[in-house]
Amino acid sequence: MEGAILYKGEEFYTDLNRIFRSINNKQNEYNWLITDCTCYPENPEYDLRMNQKYYWIKGEDLTSMIKNENFQIIWGVFSGFKKDVEFEDVMKFNLPYAQEYSGFWEKELSIQHPLAELEIVAWDSSITIFISKRESLVRNFRYKFSKSEDLKLYNKLCSV
Numbered sequence: 001m002e003g004a005i006l007y008k009g010e011e012f013y014t015d016l017n018r019i020f021r022s023i024n025n026k027q028n029e030y031n032w033l034i035t036d037c038t039c040y041p042e043n044p045e046y047d048l049r050m051n052q053k054y055y056w057i058k059g060e061d062l063t064s065m066i067k068n069e070n071f072q073i074i075w076g077v078f079s080g081f082k083k084d085v086e087f088e089d090v091m092k093f094n095l096p097y098a099q100e101y102s103g104f105w106e107k108e109l110s111i112q113h114p115l116a117e118l119e120i121v122a123w124d125s126s127i128t129i130f131i132s133k134r135e136s137l138v139r140n141f142r143y144k145f146s147k148s149e150d151l152k153l154y155n156k157l158c159s160v
Contacts, residue, residue, distance in 0.1 A: 001109045002138040003131040003151030010145070014073045014122035016066045019130070022144030023137045028059040030080035030117065033090055036097035037076035037122075041069050050076075054095055056087050073122040075099055079111070080118040090115055098122065104129050107155050 006013060020027050034055040041047050046065055049055050057065075059080070077096040096112035098121050103110060111119045111131050118132035129151065130141045142148050 001111070001131065001133055002135045003109045003129065004138050004142050004145070004148045005151045005154050006128040006130070006145050006148040007126060009147030012072055013126055014076070014120070014128045015070065016062075016073070016078075016120075017070045018144070019120060019128070019141065020063060020066065022141045024140060025063065026134075026137060027080065028063055029083065030059045031083055031085065031087075032057050032059060032062050033079045033081065033096070033113065033116070035077045035079070035095045036099060038074040039071055039076065039122075040074075041071035043069050046071070056090070072125060074125045076122045077112065078120040078122075079113045079116040080120075081113075081116055085115050104151075105155055105158070107152065109152055109155075 034050065034057065035053070037050050039050050041050060046069060075098045077098050079096050081090060090113070093113055093115070096119070101112070103112065104121065109131055118134065118137060121129035123129060130138060131151065132138050
């Protein structure tokens with residue numbers, strides 16, 4: 001499990017278009033559970049979908065939505081699941097959340113949802129947290145966002 005934190009050097013944070021490009025559009029290989037989301041898209045349909053308690057969406061549909069309107073995400077957890085994981089199984093567990101969740105800042109990294117493979121977190125529009133079971137995705141994210149930091153190291157340094 002690897003992670004990255006991005007909190008400096010960007011015009012705004014959690015730019016999903018750029019994040020998706022950084023991981024070579026691997027988001028399309030997943031279904032996504034979006035939770036604890038606060039955002040303000042101009043498209044009323046997107047606003048209705050995104051600002052619910054939770055929203056389940058195919059990776060290709062999420063990609064299309066973000067390509068159509070790359071709106072800023074203030075808060076939110078984007079949990080990526082392998083395509084063979086059923087929505088009913090996902091909903092047997094607590095919903096992930098960004099606000100007031102302290103687990104991001106632990107020395108031992110984990111993804112909130114036990115069935116998820118990766119997690120992208122928008123934190124108050126000023127931080128993006130990226131955690132994945134696939135090291136290559138984190139490596140690609142860190143390469144694209146050169147000012148991002150290793151989340152494990154960041155947590156270790158902050159706890160001193």
